[in-house]
Amino acid sequence: QQQVKQSPQSLIVQKGGIPIINCAYENTAFDYFPWYQQFPGKGPALLIAIRPDVSEKKEGRFTISFNKSAKQFSLHIMDSQPGDSATYFCAATGGNTGKLIFGQGTTLQVKP
Amino acid sequence: ETGVTQSPTHLIKTRGQQVTLRCSSQSGHNTVSWYQQALGQGPQFIFQYYREEENGRGNFPPRFSGLQFPNYSSELNVNALELDDSALYLCASSGGTSDYYEQYFGPGTRLTVT
Numbered sequence: 157q158q159q160v161k162q163s164p165q166s167l168i169v170q171k172g173g174i175p176i177i178n179c180a181y182e183n184t185a186f187d188y189f190p191w192y193q194q195f196p197g198k199g200p201a202l203l204i205a206i207r208p209d210v211s212e213k214k215e216g217r218f219t220i221s222f223n224k225s226a227k228q229f230s231l232h233i234m235d236s237q238p239g240d241s242a243t244y245f246c247a248a249t250g251g252n253t254g255k256l257i258f259g260q261g262t263t264l265q266v267k268p
Numbered sequence: 269e270t271g272v273t274q275s276p277t278h279l280i281k282t283r284g285q286q287v288t289l290r291c292s293s294q295s296g297h298n299t300v301s302w303y304q305q306a307l308g309q310g311p312q313f314i315f316q317y318y319r320e321e322e323n324g325r326g327n328f329p330p331r332f333s334g335l336q337f338p339n340y341s342s343e344l345n346v347n348a349l350e351l352d353d354s355a356l357y358l359c360a361s362s363g364g365t366s367d368y369y370e371q372y373f374g375p376g377t378r379l380t381v382t
Contacts, residue, residue, distance in 0.1 A: 162310075188369040199272075199358050199373035200311065245310050249369060253324050254301060254362065256371060258310030 158183060160248050162259025169236055170267050177262045178230045179246035186250040186257075191220065191231045194243045194261075203244075204231075236266045270295050272361050272374035280380045281349050289344040289377045291359030299323070299363035300342040301371060302334060305356040317342055318363065340364075346379075354381045 161180045169175045179189075187208055192200035206213045206220040206229065213220045217234040233240055246259040273292045281287050293300050299318045303311035313326035317336035331347040340361070346353060356378050360371035 190370075192373075197375075199375045202370060202372060205370065247310075252368075254299065254316050254318075254368065254371070255313045255324050255326065256301070256303075256311070256360075257313070261308075261310050 158257055160246060160257050160259045162246050162262060164262060165260065166263045166265075168265045168267065171237060173236050173266070175233050175236055175240075175264055175266075176230055177244055177246070177264075178228065179248075179259050180226075180228045181248050181257075182227065183248070183250070183257075184227070186248040188249050189220070189222065189229050190247050190256070191218070192245045192247065192258075194245065200245060233264075236264075238266045238268050240264060241266050272359060272372055274357075274359050274374040274377050276377060277375070278378045278380075280382065283349055283351060283381055285349050286345065286347045287349060287379060289346075289357050289359075289379070291342045291344070291361075291374060293340045293342070293359075293361035294366075294372050296365035297361035297363055297372075298340050299361065299368065300336055300340065301360045301362070302342070302344045303358040303360065303373075304328075305358055305376070307355070311358055314344070349381045351381050354379060 190205035191203045194200040204215045219232040222229045247256040301316040302314040305311040315325040320336045336342045356376040360373045362371045
């Protein structure tokens with residue numbers, strides 16, 4: 157019940173494409189869902205996060221879509237660029253624990 | 269505003285030894301969380317410290333221990349190192365003047381156990 161399942165494991169898109177990464181959770185106590193971007197040899201960087209009271213959030217080229225009834229959320233990257241090539245992690249937490257549960261990660265490659 | 273810093277960057281230890289990793293939290297943050305990230309995996313929560321007290325622990329044995337200091341910096345100690353402890357150890361800070369849930373990670377310490 158504590159798991160967050162992320163798919164796909166890897167993704168290749170052309171520059172300008174819209175990669176979509178999906179995550180599913182089971183624990184209904186989760187109430188904060190962030191996405192992190194990680195480059196090789198670096199720590200994860202917080203990209204964007206959503207709470208269950210909204211169905212969509214946009215920040216720049218990054219959009220989170222959230223489906224509370226399906227317990228799923230996804231990251232869309234608009235107009236993707238080669239510099240977006242990285243590993244993306246979804247995560248979830250809730251109940252004031254501060255414990256982030258991470259998905260397994262998606263390696264994105266954006267071809268020029 | 270200073271981000272999260274960690275030291276050392278890399279560390280090589282022998283099985284059975286002990287190691288101490290250090291983390292300085294982002295200014296304005298009062299909570300520090302530690303994660304272990306094995307190669308090709310997502311980070312796994314080790315524990316969290318708030319106001320110098322442990323505030324939640326993941327599924328890690330007692331040989332993983334920590335401290336938080338009055339300036340909110342933190343240490344992670346691992347005793348009796350095992351080969352499987354080889355990983356990237358990440359520190360994240362949050363809270364204080366920021367949203368409690370927003371965790372900002374440092375660059376990590378790469379630990380290799382031989």
